[in-house]
Amino acid sequence: xxxxxxxxxxxxxxxxxxxxxxxxxxxxxxxxxxxxxxxxxxxxxxxxxxxxxxxxxxxxxxxxxxxxxxxxxxxxxxxxxxxxxxxxxxxxxxxxxxxxxxxxxxxxxxxxxxxxxxxxxxxxxxxxxxxxxxxxxxxxxxxxxxxxxxxxxxxxxxxxxxxxxxxxxxxxxxxxxxxxxxxxxxxxxxxxxxxxxxxxxxxxxxxxxxxxxxxxxxxxxxxxxxxxxxxxxxxxxxxxxxxxxxxxxxxxxxxxxxxxxxxxxxxxxxxxxxxxxxxxxxxxxxxxxxxxxxxxxxxxxxxxxxxxxxxxxxxxxxxxxxxxxxxxxxxxxxxxxxxxxxxxxxxxxxxxxxxxxxxxxxxxxxxxxxxxxxxxxxxxxxxxxxxxxxxxxxxxxxxxxxxxxxxxxxxxxxxxxxxxxxxxxxxxxxxxxxxxxxxxxxxxxxxxxxxxxxxxxxxxxxxxxxxx
RNA sequence: GCCCGCGUAGCUCAAUUGGCAGAGCAGGGGACUCUUAAUCCCAAGGUUCUCGGUUCGAUUCCGGGCGCGGGCACCA
Numbered sequence: 001x002x003x004x005x006x007x008x009x010x011x012x013x014x015x016x017x018x019x020x021x022x023x024x025x026x027x028x029x030x031x032x033x034x035x036x037x038x039x040x041x042x043x044x045x046x047x048x049x050x051x052x053x054x055x056x057x058x059x060x061x062x063x064x065x066x067x068x069x070x071x072x073x074x075x076x077x078x079x080x081x082x083x084x085x086x087x088x089x090x091x092x093x094x095x096x097x098x099x100x101x102x103x104x105x106x107x108x109x110x111x112x113x114x115x116x117x118x119x120x121x122x123x124x125x126x127x128x129x130x131x132x133x134x135x136x137x138x139x140x141x142x143x144x145x146x147x148x149x150x151x152x153x154x155x156x157x158x159x160x161x162x163x164x165x166x167x168x169x170x171x172x173x174x175x176x177x178x179x180x181x182x183x184x185x186x187x188x189x190x191x192x193x194x195x196x197x198x199x200x201x202x203x204x205x206x207x208x209x210x211x212x213x214x215x216x217x218x219x220x221x222x223x224x225x226x227x228x229x230x231x232x233x234x235x236x237x238x239x240x241x242x243x244x245x246x247x248x249x250x251x252x253x254x255x256x257x258x259x260x261x262x263x264x265x266x267x268x269x270x271x272x273x274x275x276x277x278x279x280x281x282x283x284x285x286x287x288x289x290x291x292x293x294x295x296x297x298x299x300x301x302x303x304x305x306x307x308x309x310x311x312x313x314x315x316x317x318x319x320x321x322x323x324x325x326x327x328x329x330x331x332x333x334x335x336x337x338x339x340x341x342x343x344x345x346x347x348x349x350x351x352x353x354x355x356x357x358x359x360x361x362x363x364x365x366x367x368x369x370x371x372x373x374x375x376x377x378x379x380x381x382x383x384x385x386x387x388x389x390x391x392x393x394x395x396x397x398x399x400x401x402x403x404x405x406x407x408x409x410x411x412x413x414x415x416x417x418x419x420x421x422x423x424x425x426x427x428x429x430x431x432x433x434x435x436x437x438x439x440x441x442x443x444x445x446x447x448x449x450x451x452x453x454x455x456x457x458x459x460x461x462x463x464x465x466x467x468x
Numbered sequence: 469g470c471c472c473g474c475g476u477a478g479c480u481c482a483a484u485u486g487g488c489a490g491a492g493c494a495g496g497g498g499a500c501u502c503u504u505a506a507u508c509c510c511a512a513g514g515u516u517c518u519c520g521g522u523u524c525g526a527u528u529c530c531g532g533g534c535g536c537g538g539g540c541a542c543c544a
Binding site: 068091122124126144151465 | 475477481492495501502504505507513536537539543
C-alpha cells in the first residue's frame with residue numbers, strides 16, 4: 001500500500017485493498033466488454049403476473065446499489081439505465097468461491113450477471129444468479145442509501161454521483177431531453193431547417209448583454225462568445241432559407257442567480273412571411289408540445305402554484321399593464337423599466353406582453369399605426385420572461401439609424417447597447433422578406449415543466465466557483 | 469460587488485451556554501439460506517472548511533479568507 005492510500009478514508013482504502021486482492025487472484029477488475037441480453041426493465045417484463053411465474057435466462061448488467069446477506073443467501077439491487085432489479089445469490093447454486101466473491105462486492109460496483117427470473121417468497125421479481133462477473137470495481141463509497149446525496153455543492157460539482165444516488169434528478173434530465181426533442185419534432189414537421197451558426201463572433205449582436213471575450217491568436221483579434229443567435233439566423237432568411245431554427249448555447253458575462261447561468265440554452269426560430277401574431281401561435285404550439293412531452297398535462301404546478309398552459313394565452317399591452325398597476329402614463333425606456341420592476345413579477349399565468357417601446361427594441365419593426373412602439377411580445381409566466389419575439393425590422397435605412405442610436409448610447413456609457421454590425425446591414429440591403437422571429441430560453445421552460453426552483457437543477461453542470 | 473445564513477467521519481445528521489466530538493448508513497471482523505433502510509454482536513473511522521486572535525483551554529467566542537445557499541445590484 002502506498003502512502004497515498006494510507007491517507008485515504010477507510011472505506012476507500014478497503015476498496016483499494018480489495019482491488020489488489022482481486023488482481024492478485026487473476027481477476028480483471030475493469031472488463032473490456034460485456035454483452036447483456038436484457039435491461040432490468042426488459043427482464044422484469046418477461047415475468048408473468050402469477051406468483052410462480054418463471055422466465056429467462058437473462059444476462060443483465062448495471063451498478064450494484066445495496067447488498068443484504070443472510071448467511072448462505074444474499075440479495076442485491078442492480079440498477080441500470082432502465083431501472084432496478086433484484087439479484088439473488090445462493091451459496092448452494094454458485095458454489096463456495098463464487099459466492100464468497102459475490103459477498104466481496106461493494107455497493108457501486110458495476111457487474112454483469114446471468115440467471116433465471118423468478119419471484120422470491122416475498123414476491124420480489126429477481127434474477128437468480130447462475131454466474132456473475134465484475135465489470136468495473138468502484139473505489140469510492142456511494143452516498144447514504146436512504147437519504148441519498150443532499151449537499152447541493154457536491155450534487156452540482158459531482159453530478160455523476162447525484163445522478164446515481166438521486167433517481168429524481170435523473171428524471172429531470174430525461175424530461176429535459178424529451179422536451180427539447182419534442183420541440184425539434186414540431187419545428188421539423190413545420191418545414192423549419194435546423195442550422196448551426198458561429199459561437200465565436202466578431203460582433204456580439206442580437207441582444208443586450210455583456211459578452212465573454214477571447215483571443216484568436218492567429219488573427220490577432222478579440223472574438224466574443226455569442227450572446228444570441230439572431231443576426232446570423234436572419235442572414236440565412238435573406239439567403240432564402242425561409243424557416244430556420246437553432247438550439248444552442250449562448251453566453252452572457254453577468255451575475256448568477258436562480259434564473260441566470262452564464263451559459264444557457266436558447267431556441268431561436270425565424271419564419272419568413274410571418275409576423276409576430278403568427279409567432280404567438282407558434283409559441284403556443286411549442287409550449288403545448290413541450291408540456292405534453294414533460295408529462296402530458298397542460299395544467300402544471302410550479303412551486304405550489306397552478307399554471308394553465310392551455311392556449312390561447314392572454315394578450316396585454318405593456319402601457320395598459322403599467323397604467324393599471326401604477327396609474328402612470330409612461331413611454332419609451334421609462335415604460336419598459338417601470339413594467340419590469342412593477343408589473344412583470346406579478347404576471348403569473350401565461351401572458352403575451354405586447355407593444356414594446358422602440359427604444360428598447362433595436363431589431364424589431366415599428367407598428368404602422370404608432371411608430372413609438374414595435375410589433376414585439378414577451379411571453380411571461382410565473383413572473384419570468386420565457387420567450388421574446390417580434391416582427392423583424394427589414395428596412396435597412398431604419399436599421400442603420402437604430403444602430404447609430406445604439407452606438408450613441410454606448411458612447412454615453414451604456415455598455416450593453418447593441419453593437420453596430422455593418423455586415424448585417426449589408427444583408428438587409430439585399431432584402432430580408434417580412435419575417436417573424438422567436439427566442440425561447442429552454443432552461444427556464446424546463447424549470448417550469450419539471451417544477452425545479454433553480455436553473456442549476458436543470459443544467460447538468462451548472463457554473464460554480466473554483467472548488468474551495 | 470454588497471447584506472444575511474451555513475460549513476462536524478466517505479454519506480445523512482447530532483452535540484459542545486468555552487472543558488475527552490457522537491449516532492445511523494457505507495467500509496472491517498463475526499452470526500444468520502427469502503432479504504426489502506434486513507437483523508444481532510464486536511472493533512475501527514475526525515486538521516469539526518481555512519488562517520489568525522482572545523483564553524489555562526476554541527469545534528464553540530472574535531476577525532480575515534475560501535466555498536455553498538438566500539437576498540440585493542447587474543441581467544434595459
